[in-house]
Amino acid sequence: MNKTAPFDRFANRHIGISEQELPEMLSAIGVSSLDQLIDETVPPAIRMNRELNLPEAITEHELLEDLRRTGAMNRLCKSYIGMGYSGTITPSVILRNVFQNPGWYTQYTPYQAEISQGRLEALLNFQTMVSDLTGLPIANASLLDEGTAAAEAMHMFYGIKNKRNKGDAMNEFLVSDKVLPQTIDVLKTRARPLDIEIIVTDWRSFEFTDKTFGLLLQYPDREGTVEDYRALVEKARAQEVYVTVATDLLSLALLAPPGEWGADAAVGNSQRFGIPMGYGGPHAAFFATREEHKRQIPGRIIGVSVDTHGKKAYRMALQTREQHIRREKATSNICTAQALLAVMASMYAVYHGPKGIKAIAERTHTLAQILERHLKAMGYNQANAHYFDTLRLEMDGKMVETVRRTALAHETNFFYEDNAVQVSLDETVGMKELEAILAIFAEAKGTSFSLNGAEPASHQIPEALQRQTPFLEHIIFNSFHTETNMMRYLKQLENRDLSLVHSMIPLGSCTMKLNAATELMPVSWAAFANLHPFVPADQAKGYYKIFEELEQWLSEITGFAACSLQPNSGAQGEYTGLMVIRAYHESRGETHRNVALIPESAHGTNPASAVMAGMQVVVVKCDEQGDIDVDDLRAKAENHKDKLAALMVTY
Template sequence: MSNVFYQEKFVDRHTGPRSTEAQEMLSFLGVQSLDELIEQTVPSQIRLKKPMTLPTALSEKAYLAKVQEVASKNKVFKSYIGQGYYDVTVPGVIQRNVLENPGWYTQYTPYQAEIAQGRLQALLNFQTAVSDLTGLEIVNASLLDEATAAAEAMFMLYNARKNKDAQTFLVTPNIYPQTLDVLQTRAVPFGVQIRVADLATANLTEDVFAAFIQYPAADGTVEDYRTFTAAAADKGIMICAAADLLSLSLLTPPGEWGADVVVGNSQRFGVPMGFGGPHAAFFATKDAFKRNIPGRIIGVTSDANGNYALRMALQTREQHIRRDKAASNICTAQALLAIMASFYAVYHGAEGIKNIASRVNDLTKLLDKALQELGYEQTNKTYFDTLRIQLGAEVGGLKSEALNHELNFFYSDNVVGISIDETTSYEDIETIVKVFAKVKGKNLSDVNLEALVKDLSASSIPEALIRQSAYLTHPIFNSYRSESEMLRYIKSLEAKDLSLCHSMIPLGSCTMKLNATTEMVPLTWAHFGGLHPFAPIDQTSGYMALINELNDWLSEITGFAKMSFQPNSGAQGEYAGLMVIRAYHESRGEGHRNICLIPASAHGTNPASASMAGLKVVVVKCDEHGNIDMDDLKVRAAEHAANLNSLMVTYPSTHGVFEESIIELCEVIHAHGGQVYMDGANMNAQVGLTSPGFIGADVCHLNLHKTFCIPHGGGGPGMGPIGVAAHLVPFLPNHEVVAVSGEQGISAVSAAPFGSASILTISYAYIAMMGADGLTRATQTAILNANYIKARLESHYPVLYAGANGRCAHEMILDCRGFKAVGIEVADIAKRLMDYGFHAPTVSFPVAGTLMVEPTESESKAELDRFCDAMIAIRQEIAAVEAGEADQKDNVLKHAPHTADVVTADEWTRPYGRQTAAYPLPYVKAKKFWPSVGRVNDSQGDRTLICSCPSIEEYAEA
C-alpha cells in the first residue's frame, strides 16, 4: 500500500515503547492487549463510557503553524504600565543555554543533592544576590510571585507576634492592587484584619502585629521610612517591605532601615513578562526567622570527603512534618526562573546592574523634565523609574494617541503612570514626548531633549536613601564578563546535574515525563513573552483564544464545567479549590461548615492547605491494603455531618492504586452536605480512562507540570489550575485588576489574572498534538510501564500495595524497610542508584522506608530494563550484606555515591573494587554520569546554616 498519505504522529514520539516492545511487555504481564491490562487495573464502574471529544491531533509542523497564528493575535505594544512587571532584555547566552536547554529545564527538585550541585549553586547565587540587595541575612530559593510572597510574610509575622491578641496587618494604601487582593484572600480564614491606612505612627495601635510597605511605592514615590520603622520596633510591631530588586542597586536596602522581611519579584533580572509569569519571587528575612521562613533554603555543608557541597537546608518540607499545623503549603518554587535571575546577576555583576538601574533612572528624569517643559504636572517629587502625570479632560485624547503609537501607560482616574524599564531607549523617550506634545497641540521640537540630557545631575532619590553599602562582591559575580566565560560557567554547573537528558527520573507522584521540544518552542516568542498581564484586553486576543480553548479541552478531560488558570502551583490549586468550596457553603448560609476529612495517606500539602483555608482537619484511617477505610469514613462523615465542609482525596490513591470504593466515597460525602476535592497529582493515570467529574468530585486541581508536560525546571515552574462542577463556577477566583470571574468569585490567589500564563502554551501544545486517542494511549502506556516494572522487581522487592487484580496504577511502592535489619537504609539505595546513573524514586513517601516508582509513558522498554537491572543489582549488593559477605557499615551502598576523585585516588582501601564502585553494570561505562560530590552531610548543614555564597575563609571557619 502506498505511503503517500502517511503522516507521523506525535504520540509515537511521546510514548516510549514501540509497538513490538509494548507487546513483549504485555506478554511478560500475561495479558494479550492494553485493553485487557486496563480492564484488570481500572475499576469498570469508573471507566468512561465514550471517548473524549477533542480536536484531531496535529503534527508538530501543523501545530507550530497553528500556534504561530494564535500568537499573531497578540499585539505587543511598548509597555510602560509597571505595577511590578517590566520588559527586560534576556541575555542570549542565558536564553539559549538555560531557558531553552533541557539540561536545565527537565531537572527535578534537588532532593538528591549529590547529583544536583549545579542548580544548587545557581540557586545559592540567587540567594546571595537577594541577600546583598535587600540587606538581610536569610533568603529562600524563591516563591511563586510577589503577592503570594507578601501573604507568606504576613503569616510568618502573624505566627511570630508576641501579642497574640493582635490581629491587624497595617498596609500602605500605596500597594500594588494585586498584592492587596491576595493578602485579603489569605487573611480571611484566620480572621486577620487588613487595615489599609497611611503609615503614620498614630496608626501603630495595640491591635497591629505588623505593617506592610511598598518600596518604591506603587505610584513610584521613594520615601524614607526610618522614623516609622523605629516607632514600630519600639511597640514590637514587625515590618514587611515589598521591594523592586533593580531599584535596590541605587536605594538604601530595607534591611538597613528596619524591615524584618523583604519580598518582591525577580522578574526584572532577565525573565520575560509572559503575561504574568512564571517569575521567581524572593523572600529575605533576619537570621532570627530562619526556622520560620517558608519555602526552600539552599545551604552550604560538606560531603563525606570533607569537600564543599550544597544541599537544601532544613530539607523536609514543613507541611510533611506539621501537616495541618503547618503555616504554609508552599511546595513548588520557581527554581528555573530563580536560576535565570541568578545568572543575570552573574552576567552583569554589581557594576552592570548599577549601570542598568542608573540608565533607567536617568531616562525617567529626562522624561520628567521634558513633560514638565510641555506644561504637564508630574506629581512624584522622588522616584526611581515611575512618573505620575496629572491630567484632566486630556486623558482620553492622550490614551488614544498613545495607542496610535503602540504605547501602553497605566491609567488611574485622571492620572497617567509611566514606568521606564531596561529596554527603554532614548528614541522611546522621544516617542513618549511626541505623544504628550501632540495632546498639547505642540511638537517634539518644542522640547530640547539634548539640552535636558546634559542636566540630569540632580537626584530623584532622597539623599538619605542613596545606597552606600556594597553588593554582589563575591567573586562569582565578578568573574564571568565575556560570553565565552559565561557560557563555560553555565555549562560547568549544568554538567553537575542529572536531568532527563541523562536517564529516566522515576519519581512517584511527580510524573517526570517528556517535555517535547516542539511544546517548548513558542515559550520564547515575543508574542507570548512580551505581554504585560494588565495589557488592554484587545491586545491579548491570542492569549484569550489559547486560554479559552485550553479551558474547553481540560474541562472535557476532567468532566468539569470550567477551569481557573490562576493558581500557579499545585499547592495553590489546593488552596484555591478549598476557598471556592468555602465560598459556596457561605452562599448557602452554611459558612459554619469547617470540617475537612483527609485520609491518613494524603500528601502533606493537603492538610496544610485545609488549615490555610480555615478548616479543621479530621483524619480518616486507611486499611491494611492502603485504601481509605470506608467504615471509618462513614463514621467520620456522619459524626461531622452538621459541619462537614469537604473531603480531600487523591485518585488513584497516594499508594498507586485505583480504589474500588471511590464513587461510594463521593456519595457518602455529598449525602452529608460536603464537597469532594480531588487532588489531581495522579491525573496521569486518569486521562481518557476516567475523570474526576465522572467519578463524582466537585473540584480538582491539575498539576500541569506533571500530567500535562510543563517541565519541572529544577523545582518549578508549576501551574495548578482548578476545574469545578457547574455549581461552583460562580465562585472561581477573580482579580482586582483584570476581571476573570463573576461577582461571587473569591478574591485573587495569585498576582496575575491567569497565573504563570506563558507556560500554558506547553500544555496547549501537548493536548493539541496528542488528541483524544493519543492522550488515552499515554495513560494506558503509563500504566503498562508501571506494571512492567512491578512485575520485574516484585520478586526482589516487596511491592506494598496493589489493586484487586494485583495491578498497580501508574506508580508503585517498593518496601525497603526489611533491609534495616542489616543496617541498609532506603537512603543508601537512593545514593547507590546514582552510581548506576539514575535519580532515585521518591524516598520515604508516602510510607517511611520505601521507594515510590513512577516510570511515565515516555520511557522505552530499554530504559525501563536498564532501571530494573540497576535495582536488581542493588538488591544483590544488599544480599551480600545479608549473607555476611559484605560488612554492614563498610560496603558499597554505605559509601555511595562514588565520585571520580574517590575512584581515581592513589590510595584505595575499601573492601570492594574500583570497578564495582564506578561501573557496577556494563552499560554504565558507555554513559557514565559522575556525581560531583560524595554523600552530603545533612546535619552539618542544618547546624550551621550558610545560605549565601561564602568565601573560602568563611567556609573553612564554618
C-alpha cells in the same frame, strides 16, 4: 495504515511506548492487551464510558504553525505600564543555555543533593543575590509571585506573633494603599479564612493597636514614589509590629535596602532580572528576612554543608519546617516555586555582576530624569517628589483620554487613572524610545520639543535613601561576564546534575518532567513573552484564545462545568479548590462546615493547604499498600457529618 495521514504526530514523539515495547511490557505483567489491563485495574463504576470531545491530534509542525497564527492575534505594543512588571532583556547565553536547555529544565526537586549540585549552586546564587540587594541575612529560593510572597510574610508574622502572645489573637495587618493592587487582592483572599483583618489606608495614618501584628509597605510604591519610611518603621519596631516591604530588586542597586532601615522581611518579584513579562508570568518571587525567622520562612532554603569526604557541598537546609514533613503544622504549602525562573534571574545577576546591575539601574533612573525635565518643559505636572523609574503626571480626565488615544495610535501603553498617567521606564528604553514617548506627550499637548541638554548631574533620590553599601561581592558575581565564560560556568553546573538528558527520574507525580522543545519554543517568542499583563484586552486576543481552548479542554477531560487557570502551582490549585468549597458552604449559610478529611498517605501540601483555607484536618487511615481505609473514612465522615466540608483525595 493510512498513507496520507501525517506520520510525525506529537503523541508519537512524547507520550507512551513503542509498538515493539508494548507486547513485552504486557507479557511482563501477565495480561494480553491494554483493554485487559484496564479491565483488571479500573473498577467499572468509575470507567469513562464515552469518547472525549476533543480536537484531533496534530503534528509538532502543525502545532507551531497554529501557535504562530495565535501569537499574531496579540498586538505587541510598547508598554511603559509598570505596576510590578517591566520590560527586560534576557541575555542570549541564558536563553539558550538555561531556558532552552533540557539539562536545566527537566531536573526534579533537589531532594537527592548528590545529583543536584549544579542547580543547588544556582539557587544559592539566587538567595545570595536577594539577600545582598535587600540587606537581609536570609532568603529563600523561591516563591510563586509577589502577591503570594506578601501573603506568606503576613501569614508567617501572624503565626510568630500569636505563638508568643498568650492573650486574644492579634489579627490586624496594616497595608499601605500604595501597595500594588494585585498584591492587596491576594492578601485579602488569604486573610479571610484565617480571620486576619486587612486595613488598607495611607501609611502616614497607620495606627497600631493591641491587635496589630504587622504591616506592609511598597518601595518604590505603586505610583513610583520613593518614600522615607524610617520613622514609621522605628515606631513599629518599638511596638513589636513586624514590617514587611514589597520592593523592586533593580531599584535596590540605587536605593537604601529595606534591611538597613529596619524591615523584618522584604518580598517581591525577580521578573526584571531577565525574565520576560509573559502576560503576567511565570516569574520567581523572593522572600528575605531576619536570621531569627529562619525556621518559619516559607519555601526552599539552600545551604552549604560538607560531604563524606569533607568537601564543600550544597543541600536543602531546614527541611523539617516544610509541608512534606510538617503537613498541617507547616509554615506554608509552598514547594519548589518557579525554580527555573529563579535560576535564570540569578544567572542574570552573575552575567552582569554588580557593576552591570548598577549601570542598568543608573541608566533607567537617568532616562527617567531626562523624561521628567522635558515633560515639565511641555507644561505637564510631575507629582513624584522622589522616584526611581516611574513618573506620575497629574492632569484632568479629558487630558488623560487625549494621552491614551494618542499613545494607542502610536502603539504605546502607559498606566492610566482618572486624573493621572504613569510612565515607567525599564532596561529596554534608550534615547530612541525616550524620544518616541516625548513625541506622544507633545502631540497630546499640541506642542513640540527638542531632546537635548546635559545629562542630570546627580540622582534624583534623596541622599538619606541612596544605597551606600556594596552588593554581589561574592566571586561568582564577579567572574563570568563574557559569553564564553558564562557558557562554561552554566555547563559546569549542568554537568553536576541528573536530568532527563541522562536518564528517567522515577520521582514524584506532581511535577511535569518534560516540556517538549516544541512546547517551549513559543514561550520565548516576542508575541507571547513581551505582553504586559495590564495591556487592554484587545491587545491579547491570542492569549484569550489559548485560555478559552484550554479551559474548554480541561473541563471536558475532568468532567466539570468550568475551569480556572488562575492557580500557578499544584499547591495553589489545591488552595483554590478548598476556597471554592468554603465559598459554596458559605453561600448555603453553612459557615460551620470546616472539617477536611485527608488520607495519611496524601502529599503534605494537602493538609497544609487545608489549614490555610481555615479548615480543621482529620486524618483518614490507609492500609499497607497506601490505599484509603474505606471503613475508617466512612466512620470519620459519620462522626464529623455536621461539620464536614471536604474530602481531599489524590486521584
